[in-house]
Amino acid sequence: MSRKKTPRSKGAGTPAANGPRPARSGTARPGPDAPPNGSLQPSRPSLGGGDFYDVAFKVMLVGDSGVGKTCLLVRFKDGAFLAGTFISTVGIDFRNKVLDVDGVKVKLQIWDTAGQERFRSVTHAYYRDAHALLLLYDVTSKASFDNIQAWLTEIQEYAQHNVVLMLLGNKVDSAHEHKVKREDGEKLAKEYGLPFMETSAKTGLNVDLAFTGIAKELKQRSMKAPGEPRFRLHDYVKREGRGDSCCRP
Ligand SMILES: Nc1nc2c(ncn2[C@@H]2O[C@H](COP(=O)(O)OP(=O)(O)OP(=O)(O)O)[C@@H](O)[C@H]2O)c(=O)[nH]1
Ligand SMILES: [Mg+2]
Numbered sequence: 666m667s668r669k670k671t672p673r674s675k676g677a678g679t680p681a682a683n684g685p686r687p688a689r690s691g692t693a694r695p696g697p698d699a700p701p702n703g704s705l706q707p708s709r710p711s712l713g714g715g716d717f718y719d720v721a722f723k724v725m726l727v728g729d730s731g732v733g734k735t736c737l738l739v740r741f742k743d744g745a746f747l748a749g750t751f752i753s754t755v756g757i758d759f760r761n762k763v764l765d766v767d768g769v770k771v772k773l774q775i776w777d778t779a780g781q782e783r784f785r786s787v788t789h790a791y792y793r794d795a796h797a798l799l800l801l802y803d804v805t806s807k808a809s810f811d812n813i814q815a816w817l818t819e820i821q822e823y824a825q826h827n828v829v830l831m832l833l834g835n836k837v838d839s840a841h842e843h844k845v846k847r848e849d850g851e852k853l854a855k856e857y858g859l860p861f862m863e864t865s866a867k868t869g870l871n872v873d874l875a876f877t878g879i880a881k882e883l884k885q886r887s888m889k890a891p892g893e894p895r896f897r898l899h900d901y902v903k904r905e906g907r908g909d910s911c912c913r914p
Pocket of ligand 1: 728729730731732733734735736737747748749750751752753754755778779780781835836837838839864865866867868
């Protein structure tokens, strides 16, 4: 698929001119209340940042450049879509969102990584702290789908062995440009035992669901009450995930 050329921003951290994109900073660091490396530890309610929470987790967005990681995050955080010029993320950036999961305040610290090859070593350094990974491909780009195996190899090498992982086929709204069939995504996900959904940062399809599913899984792993039925992420996304019936060929 042909992608829009990536304009260079006028320096790291320069916000996009066309919308409320997160600052692209190559030097982003977790806030002082970030959970420590790789541990699922209940956090204290935070009084400083205005976001009360009971538990906090780190979620990382990974996948090729241009698949829609930043747009997915902005859709989830702000309910908006970043249309227009594609401004590639530089280094790594993050945003927080607190969700109510069955009465428990779950804070997700979501790391938006740069898909470009030249930032790969930056991304590697963050894998080990991630409790969950959302691995994206673009349904209009066969290359981004073909690269999923390489991403999985990288994840295996750098992430925690028990990291929660979900595969997402983004841009499902692009009705006439589909290069990757839903069945192919499903097949690959099945092969690797991953929960899978098609999403659209543009329409919002399945975006909240993906993050909510991750939050539910992480919350239960860290504080499952005795007798509470086990939450199954696979079943949840299968049951709740919507198809893009309006736009499928
Ligand atoms: N139609 C459609 N376009 C999308 C969607 N998500 C993202 N885009 C477009 O795809 C382009 C790339 O989106 P980004 O979110 O910046 O991609 P990225 O994965 O963050 O790319 P890097 O930061 O380089 O890794 C932009 O032009 C977006 O407007 C979607 O769900 N549907
Ligand atoms: Mg980005």
